[in-house]
Amino acid sequence: MPAPADLGIEVLSVPEGAPVELDLRLEAVMEGVLVTGTASAVLEGECARCLEPIRDDLEVTFQELFVYDDIRDSAEAEEDDEVSMLQDDLVDLEPLLRDAVVLALPFQPLCQDDCPGLCPECGVRLADEPGHRHEAAIDPRWAALTELRQDPTD
Numbered sequence: 001m002p003a004p005a006d007l008g009i010e011v012l013s014v015p016e017g018a019p020v021e022l023d024l025r026l027e028a029v030m031e032g033v034l035v036t037g038t039a040s041a042v043l044e045g046e047c048a049r050c051l052e053p054i055r056d057d058l059e060v061t062f063q064e065l066f067v068y069d070d071i072r073d074s075a076e077a078e079e080d081d082e083v084s085m086l087q088d089d090l091v092d093l094e095p096l097l098r099d100a101v102v103l104a105l106p107f108q109p110l111c112q113d114d115c116p117g118l119c120p121e122c123g124v125r126l127a128d129e130p131g132h133r134h135e136a137a138i139d140p141r142w143a144a145l146t147e148l149r150q151d152p153t154d
């Protein structure tokens with residue numbers, strides 16, 4: 001199926017319309033249909049530290065019981081938003097897929113585990129220039145303070 005919009009998080013997601021491959025097993029159980037599946041897709045995003053584009057493969061598994069909607073009226077399942085319902089004999093996989101994908105994503109995606117990020121002074125990507133550094137410059141607004149610094153042995 002083509003990926004729905006916003007499948008993922010802001011910095012890392014499955015591009016809208018990109019193919020999502022689903023491998024599903026549907027089992028009839030007493031209360032409804034038990035859906036077990038795997039979804040695989042590509043991810044695109046950017047490194048949270050250096051903004052380098054990231055492209056990765058994603059594979060998630062999920063399982064959910066979709067309850068027959070005529071059971072909804074029974075006392076135990078009433079008004080429970082946590083229960084997934086079959087709707088006119090159809091299963092809406094999108095919320096399930098969305099939750100599984102979001103849970104599988106790193107909170108802060110990185111281009112490499114030890115990405116050093118960007119130079120705070122000039123913004124150069126430090127992974128590209130390992131030896132990058134600046135002369136130890138002191139903001140002129142703070143320079144006067146260094147003269148006030150006391151020697152603790154005084």
Ligand SMILES: [Zn+2]
Pocket residue numbers: 047048049050051052110111112115116117
């Ligand atoms: Zn990075």
Ligand SMILES: [Zn+2]
Pocket residue numbers: 119120121122123124132133134
């Ligand atoms: Zn720099």
